[in-house]
Amino acid sequence: MNILDKIVADKYKEVELKKSVIPIKQLEHSVLFNRKTTSLAQALRNSTTGIIAEHKRRSPSKAVINQKVSVQDVALDYETAGACGMSVLTDGKYFGGSLDDLILARAAVQMPLLRKEFIIDEYQLLEAKAHGADVILLIAAVLTRDQIKALSEFAKSLSLDVLLEVHNQEELEKSIMPSLDMLGVNNRNLKTFEVSTAISKSLSTQIPDEFVKISESGISSIEAIKDLKQYGYEGFLIGENFMKTENPGASAVEFIKSLKS
Numbered sequence: 165m166n167i168l169d170k171i172v173a174d175k176y177k178e179v180e181l182k183k184s185v186i187p188i189k190q191l192e193h194s195v196l197f198n199r200k201t202t203s204l205a206q207a208l209r210n211s212t213t214g215i216i217a218e219h220k221r222r223s224p225s226k227a228v229i230n231q232k233v234s235v236q237d238v239a240l241d242y243e244t245a246g247a248c249g250m251s252v253l254t255d256g257k258y259f260g261g262s263l264d265d266l267i268l269a270r271a272a273v274q275m276p277l278l279r280k281e282f283i284i285d286e287y288q289l290l291e292a293k294a295h296g297a298d299v300i301l302l303i304a305a306v307l308t309r310d311q312i313k314a315l316s317e318f319a320k321s322l323s324l325d326v327l328l329e330v331h332n333q334e335e336l337e338k339s340i341m342p343s344l345d346m347l348g349v350n351n352r353n354l355k356t357f358e359v360s361t362a363i364s365k366s367l368s369t370q371i372p373d374e375f376v377k378i379s380e381s382g383i384s385s386i387e388a389i390k391d392l393k394q395y396g397y398e399g400f401l402i403g404e405n406f407m408k409t410e411n412p413g414a415s416a417v418e419f420i421k422s423l424k425s
Contacts (some may be wrong), residue, residue, distance in 0.1 A: 208346070214389075215248055217250055218251040302328045379392050
């Protein structure tokens, strides 16, 4: 059992526990549930930089990344820096995140927020909506085609944008469907944890133009982004590169400024 299998097995248990305590009706009555969402796909199409900046305290591969900064400060700094959107890790056990992080980020900023989570159940989409998310992530590696279809269509019924993440050609082929807004290629090999943008480049021609193309993981230089833009990528998810510094917001300001110049 690899780390992804472990995370997903734990997630099924976690969701069942949450369902037993917080009924769907309660989520639907949340103050934020009827809030008008903001499209990340649209923001990326209109942007010259395409940066989606992430808030991530730790990860299974890196242990602690940054436990010192507050999510609302980071969100505000990312928005000021000119990021198109923010990715907020909400998994507790493996990434040190929570749904509270999503609410705090939402209270601080107007930009689109992505709930970065291992989604396996419609209940999590209702949670995302109730906690101020605009976008949800579906990971092809842990879902069947039928699950991707059901979850993405349900997300669209809630006015949430859908980012579908793939790691290889097989996942991409099973995933393409009209209920997605964005297709993300994760540059991290899930078996070896090695990172290379070569996979983003090789899959770029197979992603239809109606989807916004996003490259994820291991993007740490302006050169890498300029290179990937030539392959049609409009979005770039940057996590550890900002979060591993003392001041993630200041790092984002510097990075985006250089990218624009």
